[in-house]
Amino acid sequence: MIYSIEQVTDSMIYLLQKNAGARTPLVSDIAAGTSILQVDNTLHFNDAQAVMLMDTDPAHPDQYNTVLQKLDTNTIQLLNPAQTNFTVASNAVLQKAIGNVPLAQNRVLFGDREVIPGDGVTITVDPQTLNGTEWMWLQGGLSVTHNLVITVYMKMDINDNAIRTTTKYGDYIFNLLVHNIHLDILNQEWYVLQDMFFGDDTVYLNNTDGVNVGGDVARYELQDNNHAEIDFMVRQILSGPDRVVLSRGVGDTFRVSDKLLFRKRIRYLWNSLPPEIEYGYIQKGADLFKAAKVTWWGKETDDVHFPQVTSGDKLFQ
Secondary structure, three states: OOOOHHHHHHHHHHHHHHHOOOEEEEOOOEOOOOOEEEEOOOOOOOOOOEEEEEOOOOOOOOEEEEEEEEEEOOEEEEOOOOOOOEOHHHOOEEEEOHHHOOOOHHHEEEOOOOOOOOOOEEEEEEEEEEEEEEEOOOOOEEEEEEEEEEEEEEEOOOOOHHHHHHHHHHHHHHHHHHOOOOOEEOOEEEEEOOOEOOOOOEEEEOOOOOOOOOOOOOOEEEEOOOOEEEEEOEEEEEOOOOEEEEOOOOOOOEOHHHOOEEEEOOEEEEEEEEEEEEEEEEEEOOEEEEEEEEEEEEEEEEEOOOOOOOOOOOOOO
């Protein structure tokens, strides 16, 4: 394995974009007075979170609201009814809005900046250190630690809005990372085309490109919005239609309607933690920003087999 903190940083950016900046399109129109929404996917939303309804129709002002409850993969109930109509034709979406301040996904940046955009919330993810920490077992299980710093910026204003917003974003990111220990890095994913029930060992896929039979490590997993099961190996790949046979049957029910995926782990972080959040102020150019800084580390292990062919030979160069 070639260790790369750049890939880990990119994966962290993707996690923050998909969660702190979560948005999902409406799949049916809603009328004024409606509090039940039909959306594409509720995975990245939770009860009591602040959200915003918006579309491209200038006659429909953005409306802030709160998730009362997430009913299923496609249905959310809001605390307050919508004040105007929102239509699919006008590209209506539900956007997460932590502290009533939505995060644009393109405002989650790789690395800190000398100049931070002044409007709204900006998040930077900065790689700090990459450490080879210890040998986990004799044949060469090297544990490597990646260290990142995640900073939430918002320009100071005359009231306490920036202080409250960056505090809420910092708290949100801390809790998100506590509950996502195994950061996804370079994972491959396939759509599953048929529901799976207890004991089923055949997975019908949109294609089998990149799926491999056997191997020393059980790298495959199944996940929908309600369940996850890991550590499968692939015993057989079949075509007409494309499907794979797993090393064992599944232990639960997985449904296509709940966004069922078949996944392959490429790199695996076996442990991670955000040890602290620091709240304060940061000067960027002429502007003063309120900031919340979250530190994070993640550990992965790889087999390094001995004896090794040395790269320092002198006779043949």
